[in-house]
Amino acid sequence: MKFASEFRDPALARSLLAAIAARADEIGATRARPLHIMEICGGHTHAIFRYGLDRLVHEGIEFIHGPGCPVCVLPMGRVDECIAIAERPEVIFTTFGDAMRVPGARGSLLQAKARGADIRMVYSPLDALEIARRNPAREVVFFGLGFETTTPSTALSIQQAAREELFNFSVFCNHITVPEPIRALLDDPDMRLDGFIGPGHVSMVIGIHAYDFVARDYSKPLVVAGFEPTDLLQSVLMVLDQIAEGRSVIENQYARVVPEHGNPVSLAAIADVYERRPSFEWRGLGEIDASGLRIRETYAAFDAERKFGIGYGTPAAPRQEPEGCACGAVMTGRIKPPACPQFGRGCTPEMPLGALMVSSEGACAAYWQYAGARGLAAE
Structure with a gap:
């Protein structure tokens, strides 16, 4: 498997694990006071467990699983607003598959579909655009969800809808940004984080300098990482090297994919279509200032919140999580x-x-x- 097997090489992995162990011993990491390294991205969390990296690294290193899963941090109130839009008889509601089963106070989108709502799974907002073209008498709403990784595709779809004057298409925008929750976690006095493994896919869009504040303001190292086992091990070693040497900088282990300054076309589309919300609720984290995006006035005709009078300017009331849910x-x-x-x-x-x-x-x-x-x- 070209471009994959070289990043899963057992000999290289063993070498990196030995170097990590040596650095951890040098730093004095122990099970009693392990180094807490947070991987922000949910894709990294899955890779860590898939390859057993949590068991292979030095016992003085503990992976902390961060909030880098956009479906996971979607608050229950926004799920309920999705259902309120989807249950309107004139609406075809479109969404990515992994959002179908996220529970709200009124159940999930999948349960709303079972009750009769016209909810369809799509693979991209372009699929939703095509549904809108084929159903001019219906309102087609796309559930815009995700971090900076998926934000550009939604923006480009809104721009396309504007060019075509496809006014029966709109987006229920729940796009959120990664740097702001990192700052919120670092401001939490109860959090003890020694360094970060930065998200690879998000950084393809925004580059690495969006995280400069982590090193500048909090003196913590952050290394943007790829998703293969040796990517992650090398990134952990790079974090430990910084700690051992008393440095705090932003480094890019995933340079084969992540450009230093991000993707200019994607960034331009984001800037054209979206503006910051004053605050946005994150499931389990509460309100975080300027962490959510909404559609600019220029594209108001394609904003489902404005079109249906749901959510815009009136944030959903916080919902109590199910008893025992942590x-x-x-x-x-x-x-x-x-x-x-x-x-x-x-x-x-x-x-x-x-x-x-x-x-x-x-x-x-x-x-x-x-x-x-x-x-x-x-x-």
Whole structure:
């Protein structure tokens, strides 16, 4: 497998693990006071469990699973607003598949579909545009969801709809940004983080300098990483090198994919279509200033919040998480998934109670798929 096998080389992995162990010993990392390294991206969380990196690295290193799963951090109130739009008789509501089962106070989109709402799974906003072209008498709404990785495709689709004057197409915008929750976590006095593994896909769009504040304001190292096992191991070593040498900078291990200054075409589309919300609620994290995007006035005709009078300027009231659900504590690294009282009991992939068990990038889903039996047995 060209461009994959070289990043899964066992000999290279063993060499990196030995170097990590030597650096961890030099720093004085122990099980009593492990170094807490947060991988922000849910894709990294799955790779760590898939390849058993959490068990292979030095015992003085603990991976903290961050909030880098956009489906997982979607608040229940926004799910309820999705359902309110989808249940309108004139609406065809389109969404990515992993958002179908995220629970809100009124159930999930999948349950709303079972009740009769016209909800369709699509693979991109361009699919939703095509549905709008074929159904001119219906309002077609696309559930715009995700970090900076998916934000440009939604922006480009809105621009295309504007060019075509396809006014029966609109977007329910729930796009969010990565740097702001990192700052919120670093401002939390209860968080003890020694360094970060930065997201690879997001950084393809925004580049590496969006994280400069992590080193400048908080003196923490951050290394943008790829998704193969040796990518992650090299990134951990780069973080440890910085700690051992007393440095705090932003480094790019994933330079084969991530440009230093991001993707200019994507950034231009984002700047044209979106503006910052004053604040946005994150499931388990609460309100975070300037962490959400909304559609600019220029494209108001394609904004589902304005079109249907839902959400815009009137944030959804916070909803209480189901009893015993500890998604917030897991997303902020305070506990591991098996410590949630519902993990593997009231909350499973077949019957998810919390969003972290739904998404393919959720920490609970990753733990269940690759380490669930081990985790439950260890309790």
